[in-house]
Amino acid sequence: MKKQCPVATTMNLIDNKWKILILRDILKGPKRFGFLKKSVVGISSKMLSQNLHEMERDGILNRKVFPEVPPHVEYSLSPLGESMRPIIRSMEKWGNNYLENVKGKQQIKF
Amino acid sequence: MKKQCPVATTMNLIDNKWKILILRDILKGPKRFGFLKKSVVGISSKMLSQNLHEMERDGILNRKVFPEVPPHVEYSLSPLGESMRPIIRSMEKWGNNYLENVKGKQQIKF
DNA sequence: CTGTATCCAGACTGATACTG
DNA sequence: CAGTATCAGTCTGGATACAG
Numbered sequence: 001m002k003k004q005c006p007v008a009t010t011m012n013l014i015d016n017k018w019k020i021l022i023l024r025d026i027l028k029g030p031k032r033f034g035f036l037k038k039s040v041v042g043i044s045s046k047m048l049s050q051n052l053h054e055m056e057r058d059g060i061l062n063r064k065v066f067p068e069v070p071p072h073v074e075y076s077l078s079p080l081g082e083s084m085r086p087i088i089r090s091m092e093k094w095g096n097n098y099l100e101n102v103k104g105k106q107q108i109k110f
Numbered sequence: 111m112k113k114q115c116p117v118a119t120t121m122n123l124i125d126n127k128w129k130i131l132i133l134r135d136i137l138k139g140p141k142r143f144g145f146l147k148k149s150v151v152g153i154s155s156k157m158l159s160q161n162l163h164e165m166e167r168d169g170i171l172n173r174k175v176f177p178e179v180p181p182h183v184e185y186s187l188s189p190l191g192e193s194m195r196p197i198i199r200s201m202e203k204w205g206n207n208y209l210e211n212v213k214g215k216q217q218i219k220f
Numbered sequence: 221c222t223g224t225a226t227c228c229a230g231a232c233t234g235a236t237a238c239t240g
Numbered sequence: 241c242a243g244t245a246t247c248a249g250t251c252t253g254g255a256t257a258c259a260g
Contacts, residue, residue: 006205007134007198008127008151013208016252017121024117033222041118044254049223059212070221071260080212083204088117090200094193095116102169102190103119143242154233159243180241181240 010087013058018043018051023081024088026061030076060084120197123168128153128161133191134198136171140186170194 014020021040025031031039037048052075055061060081066072124130131150135141141149147158162185165171170191176182 004209005131005134006202006209008131009205009209009213010201011127011130015127017118017125020121021115021118024115037222042254045223046225046255047253050253065222068221071223073222080208083207087197087200087204090197091120092116094197095119097193098123098190099114099116099119147242152233154235155243156234156245157232175242178241179240181243183242 013060014084014087016051018047019055020088020091022048022051022055023060023077023084024092026075026077026081027085027088030064030074032075033073036075055081123170124194124197126161128157129165130198130201132158132161132165133170133187133194134202136185136187136191137195137198140174140184142185143183146185165191 014023018040021043022036025036025039033048033052036052037043037045040048052061052063056063056075058080059078062076062078064074064076066074124133128150131153132146135146135149143158143162146162147153147155150158153161162171162173166173166185169188172186172188174184174186176184
């Protein structure tokens with residue numbers, strides 16, 4: 001019986017950049033659809049909706065509907081999602097270091 | 111002037127799961143094309159080649175050609191690539207914990 | 221406000237073949 | 241061994257429109 005790769009396992013749950021960026025935001029606290037739509041620069045409603053559903057299905061996020069008019073929906077982290085904080089933190093640290101020490105000293109397109 | 115998001119910066123350089131899986135392997139030591147082709151389950155020669163080129167262009171990988179017959183090419187980490195180790199490590203840790211404590215069970219232990 | 225539905229262009233894959 | 245080239249079929253993602 002073949003042992004599963006832990007890195008691949010992780011990537012099966014956060015398999016695109018949108019999920020990483022969504023997590024980045026919700027790690028700071030519960031967020032609404034409209035907020036995420038603006039905060040996750042470049043994402044379409046379709047992709048946001050789809051990724052939120054997948055993350056809810058995978059047990060990373062909780063979805064709470066407030067019975068109000070106009071509609072109010074909040075996405076928050078489950079314990080499983082919260083446990084991903086170190087992954088996002090490591091990316092944040094790396095990105096900060098890159099922006100401070102690397103970018104501009106090399107020719108990399110953004 | 112708007113501050114760039116470090117997480118998004120990171121995701122601009124490792125923007126798909128192939129790169130993560132390639133990094134995972136090369137972090138253990140220099141690897142050859144054929145090894146990666148087998149190790150990164152599901153990747154095609156085309157995608158492997160493409161991603162290796164992009165990572166080399168972005169300064170993450172070094173490519174070394176040994177003047178031998180048959181050809182021998184080795185991919186290794188640059189310092190910038192090496193600095194990504196904590197990101198992969200955090201994913202590895204998370205994946206291990208997930209496989210041990212979450213998958214197949216209802217209860218989440220954290 | 222919070223999404224769904226639809227169309228379509230481009231990205232990706234697998235297969236196959238071929239080169240140095 | 242280490243790729244590149246090409247084709248066809250599939251899937252993803254963006255744009256747009258619209259609904260509850």
